[in-house]
Amino acid sequence: MTALPNQLPSESLLDQIADALAGPGFIIIDQPLPVSLINGLIDNLLAQQAEFKPAGVGRQGDYQRNQDIRGDAIQWLEPGDLAVTEFLRWMDKLRLGINQRLFLGLFDYECHYAVYAPGAFYQKHRDAFRGSPGRKLSTVLYLNPEWDLVAGGELVLYDEAGEEQLVRLAPECGKLVLFLSEDFPHEVLPATQSRQSIAGWFRIKPA
Structure with a gap:
């Protein structure tokens, strides 16, 4: 691959x-x-798909796999591949720029590929609970060339109460979504075709 x-x-x-x-x-x-x-x-995603693992819910001791809640398969991103390294560098520039402007104290970024087979979904959830250390700012980058808008698979963002839909976004290739992790319950709707993305989180240190 060229530079x-x-x-x-x-x-x-x-x-x-x-x-x-x-x-x-x-x-x-x-x-x-x-x-x-x-x-x-x-x-890079396509080259690694044989290594993807079913995703789970919960953290550390509470971690479990439950396809009634989420049905994607994931692979964490690490520097090495040229495209992945450049993407992580882009995100680090974003981290620094946001910190300079909003003083959020973002100190690192973690992310994984997420592939949803036809019919797979992720129920409404939050990426972080208010006041807890860890994930502060969520990101989703879509990697679906020529996405058919009638296929479904939208990301739905809700208000903080989880009742009103604020955004319903088709996973069109190249679109980037950022939202405060504590503030927005969200879900991934099922689609009639496979869909893929990079889900990521900028994190803050424990107090």
Whole structure:
């Protein structure tokens, strides 16, 4: 694979993201990453699919697999592959830019590929509970070329009470979603075709 273009998030994009997080608390950005980087991530995902494992729910001692709650298969991202390394560098630039503007204290980023087979879903949940250390800002980057809008598979963001739908987003390739992890219950609806993404979380240190 040839070298990827060095295209980190611009200052204007960082301003836009910070303003949205300080306001409604979420933002949807259309194609913020270079197409060549998206394509490299798709190639890397496809090359590893035989190694994916069924995802679980809960953390550490509470961890369990339950396909009645979530049905995706995952593979955590680590530096090494060129596209993955560039993506993680892009996200670290984003982390630094958000910290400079909002003083959130984001100190690292973890992420995994997520592949949902046709019919698989993830029930409504939160990525973090208010006041707990750990995940502060959630991200989803979609990797679905030529997604058919009638196929389903939308991400639904709810208000903090979990009652009103705020966003219903089709998983179109290249779209990036960011939202405050504590504030937005969300779910992944089933689709009639396989769908894939990178789910990630910027974390804060325990007090």
